[in-house]
Amino acid sequence: MAIEIGRRFDNRPLTLPWPGCPHILVAGETGSGKSGALNMIIGAAAADPDTAICGIDLKLVEQWPWRDRLTTCATTTETADLLLVYLRQLIRDRAEFLQGHGLRMWEPRFGPWVLVVIDELAELAGLDPDALMAAALTGDNKDVLRNGRNAAQVRIALLGSLARLARFCGVTIVAATQYPSAEVIDQQIRTQLTIRIMLRVASGEQIDVCLGRGYGKRIGVRSIPVEQRGGLWLAGHPDNPEPVRGRAHYVDDQAIAARVDQTRHLAYPPEALFNLTNQEPQGADQ
Numbered sequence: 001m002a003i004e005i006g007r008r009f010d011n012r013p014l015t016l017p018w019p020g021c022p023h024i025l026v027a028g029e030t031g032s033g034k035s036g037a038l039n040m041i042i043g044a045a046a047a048d049p050d051t052a053i054c055g056i057d058l059k060l061v062e063q064w065p066w067r068d069r070l071t072t073c074a075t076t077t078e079t080a081d082l083l084l085v086y087l088r089q090l091i092r093d094r095a096e097f098l099q100g101h102g103l104r105m106w107e108p109r110f111g112p113w114v115l116v117v118i119d120e121l122a123e124l125a126g127l128d129p130d131a132l133m134a135a136a137l138t139g140d141n142k143d144v145l146r147n148g149r150n151a152a153q154v155r156i157a158l159l160g161s162l163a164r165l166a167r168f169c170g171v172t173i174v175a176a177t178q179y180p181s182a183e184v185i186d187q188q189i190r191t192q193l194t195i196r197i198m199l200r201v202a203s204g205e206q207i208d209v210c211l212g213r214g215y216g217k218r219i220g221v222r223s224i225p226v227e228q229r230g231g232l233w234l235a236g237h238p239d240n241p242e243p244v245r246g247r248a249h250y251v252d253d254q255a256i257a258a259r260v261d262q263t264r265h266l267a268y269p270p271e272a273l274f275n276l277t278n279q280e281p282q283g284a285d286q
């Protein structure tokens with residue numbers, strides 16, 4: 001199976017392998033179509049009965065329409081941290097299971113493939129706005145800044161470390177950001193997000209970061225016009241790593257609502273996904 005995310009200019013489909021997809025970075029300036037691209041990926045994965053979907057959306061709005069098909073949608077840094085801890089445990093359990101059975105790669109017959117969708121990676125790495133607000137009221141934000149930075153580092157380190165094992169254990173991470181550059185996106189995570197969906201970005205330097213050194217000069221920021229929302233370059237596809245120009249399909253709110261209606265019965269509740277009763281995954285010996 002493959003997920004069609006859009007079309008090339010010659011109308012051939014742009015696809016991602018599914019399940020088993022490597023981690024994906026979706027980069028683009030504000031309004032370029034990042035959330036649109038995420039919606040399209042969520043929508044395609046939602047139709048797969050063997051896929052569980054978890055969201056991290058600190059902006060609160062983008063993933064909410066999908067909530068009935070999601071296992072969970074973390075909208076605060078606290079719940080995001082909790083989700084990352086659960087995912088880490090899931091990945092550990094699955095790694096142990098694979099090792100115990102002499103297997104190298106997770107298969108859907110052992111349990112659902114997990115899609116983790118992060119809308120704005122920088123926010124996940126950033127300070128907690130609620131804590132900052134509270135600190136502003138008391139007039140002392142030193143601790144918040146210090147703790148915030150520490151917490152953000154821990155969170156991002158956690159994400160980076162779980163990303164490394166994740167794909168072999170049936171977890172694909174898709175992360176969107178406005179700021180693909182080095183100061184914002186930790187190198188360790190960025191190198192794990194090998195598929196790049198680059199929408200319109202602000203500079204040649206960002207193109208270099210997304211597609212590889214030299215592409216900023218070769219392609220240029222004008223290669224995607226402002227008015228062409230969803231215009232993209234897809235790079236790092238396992239079958240075709242070279243950047244390919246195309247445009248993402250668009251799922252509007254009505255289409256999302258319809259897709260959720262068709263697929264809500266496929267949602268995996270948290271207790272079913274996160275193995276909270278400590279059962280062994282099923283199916284390896286069958």
Ligand SMILES: Nc1ncnc2c1ncn2[C@@H]1O[C@H](COP(=O)(O)OP(=O)(O)OP(=O)(O)O)[C@@H](O)[C@H]1O
Pocket residue numbers: 028029030031032033034035036037178229230231247248249250
């Ligand atoms: N593939 C597409 N085809 C046509 N229109 C699109 C497409 N993707 C997005 N749009 C339009 O562009 C608008 C902005 O897109 P979107 O919200 O995805 O941007 P964004 O990059 O997530 O912005 P932000 O950084 O502000 O979250 C959408 O409301 C939609 O109208």
Ligand SMILES: [Mg+2]
Pocket residue numbers: 034035036062119
């Ligand atoms: Mg968005």
